Amino acid sequence: MANFVDDLLRIDRKHLWHPYTSMTDPLAVYPVRSARGAVLTLEDGTRLIDGMSSWWSAIHGYNVPEINAAMEQQIGEFSHVMFGGLTHRPAVGVAERLLDITPSSLNHVFLSDSGSIAVEVALKMAVQYWIADGKPEKSKMAVLRGGYHGDTFATMALADPENGMHVLFNDHLAHHFFIPRPACKFGQQWDPSTMEPLQQLLDKSHDGIAALVLEPVVQGAGGIYFYHPNFLQEARKLCDRYNVLLIADEVATGFGRTGELFGCNHANISPDILCVGKALTGGAVTLAATVTTTTVAETISSYGDGALMHGPTFMGNPLACSAANASIDLLLSSPWRQRVHGIEDGLSRGLAPCREFDSVRDLRVLGAIGVVEMVHPVDLATIEPMFVEHGVWVRPFGRLIYLMPPFIISDDELEQLTSAVVKVVASLSC
Numbered sequence: 196m197a198n199f200v201d202d203l204l205r206i207d208r209k210h211l212w213h214p215y216t217s218m219t220d221p222l223a224v225y226p227v228r229s230a231r232g233a234v235l236t237l238e239d240g241t242r243l244i245d246g247m248s249s250w251w252s253a254i255h256g257y258n259v260p261e262i263n264a265a266m267e268q269q270i271g272e273f274s275h276v277m278f279g280g281l282t283h284r285p286a287v288g289v290a291e292r293l294l295d296i297t298p299s300s301l302n303h304v305f306l307s308d309s310g311s312i313a314v315e316v317a318l319k320m321a322v323q324y325w326i327a328d329g330k331p332e333k334s335k336m337a338v339l340r341g342g343y344h345g346d347t348f349a350t351m352a353l354a355d356p357e358n359g360m361h362v363l364f365n366d367h368l369a370h371h372f373f374i375p376r377p378a379c380k381f382g383q384q385w386d387p388s389t390m391e392p393l394q395q396l397l398d399k400s401h402d403g404i405a406a407l408v409l410e411p412v413v414q415g416a417g418g419i420y421f422y423h424p425n426f427l428q429e430a431r432k433l434c435d436r437y438n439v440l441l442i443a444d445e446v447a448t449g450f451g452r453t454g455e456l457f458g459c460n461h462a463n464i465s466p467d468i469l470c471v472g473k474a475l476t477g478g479a480v481t482l483a484a485t486v487t488t489t490t491v492a493e494t495i496s497s498y499g500d501g502a503l504m505h506g507p508t509f510m511g512n513p514l515a516c517s518a519a520n521a522s523i524d525l526l527l528s529s530p531w532r533q534r535v536h537g538i539e540d541g542l543s544r545g546l547a548p549c550r551e552f553d554s555v556r557d558l559r560v561l562g563a564i565g566v567v568e569m570v571h572p573v574d575l576a577t578i579e580p581m582f583v584e585h586g587v588w589v590r591p592f593g594r595l596i597y598l599m600p601p602f603i604i605s606d607d608e609l610e611q612l613t614s615a616v617v618k619v620v621a622s623l624s625c
């Protein structure tokens with residue numbers, strides 16, 4: 196047993212890249228044997244309470260009977276067929292459900308494999324829309340600094356060109372128009388001057404802008420920042436006034452994480468294009484979707500041969516769609532709103548002691564997301580083993596130690612998570 200695990204780790208270390216890591220000097224990785232509910236079990240039997248939902252996705256926890264059953268049934272029928280010229284119940288089911296729960300003006304669904312691709316498709320829709328409308332010069336994006344929209348070349352170009360993860364590639368990326376992230380935070384008194392940078396940009400450059408791209412209310416991997424929902428309402432009005440499409444990237448915020456089903460719901464707005472991914476299948480398997488209005492779809496289809504020029508090999512994968520359908524049904528039939536508010540309370544209460552430490556710059560909680568922002572970046576190599584020692588799975592990045600547990604986490608488990616964070620922050624502070 197021990198030998199098997201040693202071999203596994205040796206081969207992993209020698210040959211496998213992990214996300215954002217060096218091949219020659221990788222950080223430690225922990226071998227998972229099984230996962231159930233809100234607990235990951237390692238090969239040596241160590242149980243870790245999951246504070247990450249595997250990057251926003253495992254909202255129902257792991258090994259979810261309803262999702263497993265749906266996938267098993269689908270495997271018995273077929274796992275995949277091409278989507279060119281064929282269709283099937285699982286894909287139609289996803290379209291029906293998404294159109295049911297996303298803002299009402301959205302009417303058409305493009306299925307893809309991952310969040311990055313869903314955003315790529317959104318960008319492509321926006322550019323094709325303006326070509327079809329006879330304004331091909333409207334081809335750049337307006338983007339909020341501090342966002343994250345994916346790792347492909349088109350989506351890296353939407354990351355902050357100064358502080359983002361992808362500055363290394365700046366010379367190879369498309370140039371867009373950036374404005375500061377909304378200065379008015381969630382929960383603060385609304386300050387109308389928050390809109391000035393967007394207003395000025397659109398006033399000056401709307402002739403060259405296809406769309407405003409943003410993560411509604413919560414910026415995720417770019418810094419986990421919560422901004423005032425009024426920004427979305429006002430941005431919607433400005434986009435209408437200046438003839439600019441609004442793309443809402445809800446890959447992280449979708450499916451209840453922020454306390455509303457979608458980030459846009461905080462402001463009661465409807466974007467022209469909305470992207471989902473991550474929690475779409477409850478984290479069981481990868482799937483994403485780009486949803487748009489009839490106006491956008493019909494305009495694109497009115498030009499040339501009318502085709503939207505995208506078509507991934509695994510488009511509409513039936514197995515992934517069956518998981519998505521089960522996950523959405525499970526979410527909607529669960530008391531998710533209550534659970535998320537309960538987690539919000541538990542995170543606020545449990546993390547509150549962090550405010551006492553000089554090493555902590557800010558503590559913020561929204562929905563099932565809790566963030567302890569440190570004054571200095573944390574060293575993963577030292578902090579990760581400390582969390583594992585405390586029996587929790589937490590994966591900080593930069594200055595951020597954050598929790599976004601599965602919605603089904605118990606009060607006890609949540610308490611263990613927050614007290615582990617407090618203890619680790621305390622020991623970093625002495």
Ligand SMILES: *Cc1c(COP(=O)(O)O)cnc(C)c1O
Nearest residue numbers: 309310311343344345415446447
């Ligand atoms: C994670 C994320 C993406 C990219 O999704 P992948 O599935 O990793 O390609 C895009 N946008 C946002 C807001 C995300 O959080």
